[in-house]
Amino acid sequence: MQKMIIAEDDPMLQEVYNMKFSNSGFEVFMAENGKVALEILKKEKIDIVITDSIMPEMDGLELIKNLRGGDYDSNLRIIMLSNLSQKEDRDRVMQLGANGFIAKSDFTPAQLIVEVKKILNIA
Amino acid sequence: MNKTANEQQLDTAKSDFISIASHQLRTPLTAIKGFVSLLLEGSYGEVESKQQDVLKKIYDSNQKLINLVDDLLNISRMETGRMDFAFVSGQFEDICQKVIGIYDSKAREKGLYLEYVKSVIVLPEIMIDGDRLGEVISNMVDNAIKYTAKGGVKLKVEEKDGNIRVVVSDTGMGVLDDEMPHLFTKFSRGKDTKRLNVNGIGLGLYVGKFVVEAHGGRIWAESEGENKGSRFILELPIKTSLTITS
Numbered sequence: 134m135q136k137m138i139i140a141e142d143d144p145m146l147q148e149v150y151n152m153k154f155s156n157s158g159f160e161v162f163m164a165e166n167g168k169v170a171l172e173i174l175k176k177e178k179i180d181i182v183i184t185d186s187i188m189p190e191m192d193g194l195e196l197i198k199n200l201r202g203g204d205y206d207s208n209l210r211i212i213m214l215s216n217l218s219q220k221e222d223r224d225r226v227m228q229l230g231a232n233g234f235i236a237k238s239d240f241t242p243a244q245l246i247v248e249v250k251k252i253l254n255i256a
Numbered sequence: 257m258n259k260t261a262n263e264q265q266l267d268t269a270k271s272d273f274i275s276i277a278s279h280q281l282r283t284p285l286t287a288i289k290g291f292v293s294l295l296l297e298g299s300y301g302e303v304e305s306k307q308q309d310v311l312k313k314i315y316d317s318n319q320k321l322i323n324l325v326d327d328l329l330n331i332s333r334m335e336t337g338r339m340d341f342a343f344v345s346g347q348f349e350d351i352c353q354k355v356i357g358i359y360d361s362k363a364r365e366k367g368l369y370l371e372y373v374k375s376v377i378v379l380p381e382i383m384i385d386g387d388r389l390g391e392v393i394s395n396m397v398d399n400a401i402k403y404t405a406k407g408g409v410k411l412k413v414e415e416k417d418g419n420i421r422v423v424v425s426d427t428g429m430g431v432l433d434d435e436m437p438h439l440f441t442k443f444s445r446g447k448d449t450k451r452l453n454v455n456g457i458g459l460g461l462y463v464g465k466f467v468v469e470a471h472g473g474r475i476w477a478e479s480e481g482e483n484k485g486s487r488f489i490l491e492l493p494i495k496t497s498l499t500i501t502s
Contacts, residue, residue, distance in 0.1 A: 143283050149290030152299060187279070216282040219333070220340045238286045238322050241293035 135255075136160045136177060140170040140184040140196060141214075146237075150183075153242035167191030171199060179209065181253065185237075186215035186222070194229065201230035210253055214245075267335060274332035278325045285325065288318045327459040331442070334466050341385040341470055348379055348420050351390045352413050359397050368401060369408030379413065379420055380494055388467045392475075395460035396424040396488045403486075404428030418494055419473075425487040431479035439477050440465040468492070 137159045139150050147163050154161045162177060164170035166188040173179070182200065186193040193213055200211060212233040213226045223234045233252035240248060259267070292315045295303060303311065333339040356372045363370035393411075400409040407427025414421050431439065443458045461475075468475040473492035479485065 143287065145287035146283065146290065149287060149294065152294060153290075156299060216279050216286070219338070220342065238282050238289065238325075242290050243293060243297060 134158060134160045135180045136162070137181040137183060138162045138164055138170050138173055138177075138179050140164040140167055140182065140188065140193065142166055142185060142188040146185075149242055150245075153246060157246045165189075167193065167196030167199070170196055174200075174205065181210045181212070181249075183212045183214050183249070186213060186217050186226075194226070197226065197229045197231055212249060212252055271332035271336040274328050278329040278332070281325050282322070285318060285322050289315065289322065292318065324459075327463060330463050331459060334463065339466070339470075341388065343383040343385055345381045346384045346386045346389075347381050348384075348389075348413050348422065349374060351384075351386055351393060352411055352422065354390060355393050355397055356411060358394065359401060362398075363401050363409060366401060366404075368404055368406075370397070370401070371408065371410045373410060373412040373414075375413045375415060377415055379415060382420065382492065382494060384471060384492070385467070389471070392464040392467050392490065393422060393424070395464055396422075396490070399460065400424050400426035400428065400486075400488070407485075415494070416491075419491045420494055422490040423487055424489075425485060427485045428483075430482050430484045431477055431486045432482055436477065436479070440475070464490075 135158075137154060139147070139154065139161060141147050141150060141163070142165050147165070151161050151163055159181075162173045162179070164173055167184065168191040170182060170184065171191075174182075182196070184193040184196050191199075193215065197211055197213070199205070200209060201207075211231045212235060213231050214235045214237055215222065215226075216237045226234050233249075235245065235248055235252075292311055294300060296308060296311050296315070330339065352372065356370060360370055397409060397411060404426045405428065409424065409426045412423045412425070414423070440461045442462045465475050468490055471492050473490065475488070475490045478487045478489065
């Protein structure tokens with residue numbers, strides 16, 4: 134089973150994503166910001182990080198910078214799931230080393246799973 | 257129109273506000289979309305068909321709100337020069353086919369025909385932002401269906417005088433002379449709200465005009481008057497600096 138961290142500060146979206154990804158065969162760890170995500174990474178062997186962009190304490194960009202800064206497994210796959218959907222936001226995230234970018238409100242949870250699997254190359 | 261520094265500052269502040277508010281609005285709207293989808297998928301147990309109908313209505317209304325927020329965001333980007341375009345070589349026919357696919361059932365539900373008239377010649381590919389132009393043409397067709405009670409809507413693509421032209425004509429309520437100058441302005445829905453008893457806040461054509469002009473084209477409307485139908489015409493030059501040279 135793939136282990137996944139979802140960094141998301143909105144409790145409602147946490148519930149939606151947690152339910153959908155858990156039901157779709159992922160082992161999900163929820164983090165309310167980037168800092169918490171990094172703490173989980175110290176204890177768990179994680180395959181995928183899905184992160185929101187705007188979060189308190191440590192936002193998604195800062196989290197990706199940390200994850201790609203050399204101290205973490207470079208095989209760790211990172212997807213940003215954000216409501217900032219301008220091309221410049223997307224470019225920036227990809228430049229920082231994310232594997233994908235998904236505009237949040239464009240997808241239902243079921244479509245989101247399909248999209249995430251596509252990015253991760255898992256059927 | 258030249259704006260003073262103060263006016264420009266006010267514009268920027270206004271647009272920044274819309275931008276931030278839009279992001280804040282999207283989060284709960286995305287949550288509603290998520291929960292309703294999960295309910296519909298049966299993630300919280302089986303849902304009766306009547307309840308499913310209601311859930312679909314909630315889903316559709318919520319989607320309208322998401323689209324509205326997107327429109328407001330687009331406007332704030334437009335007005336601060338931050339709207340970005342991804343121009344790639346594209347074919348107008350493909351965009352129009354897609355639009356027809358989306359609106360076919362909507363027209364039929366209203367008892368209207370939706371006819372697609374292809375160009376008689378093969379149109380050249382030109383540099384376009386297909387997604388954004390698709391939204392503009394969708395909006396033209398959506399409006400035509402909205403303002404037509406009987407008859408139907410025709411979407412025609414043709415080459416005319418060195419331009420690619422998309423014409424959306426309908427047999428609907430037409431455009432009054434005093435409505436004409438306001439069609440492409442912000443929040444314009446016509447003064448006579450009784451006559452135009454429809455949803456929407458009048459942003460579609462305003463955004464559409466901006467997008468078309470960013471492609472070096474133009475968009476305008478024609479109508480013979482009340483209840484005589486209308487034609488919305490979008491024209492992009494084939495030979496622009498954006499055209500692909502082969």
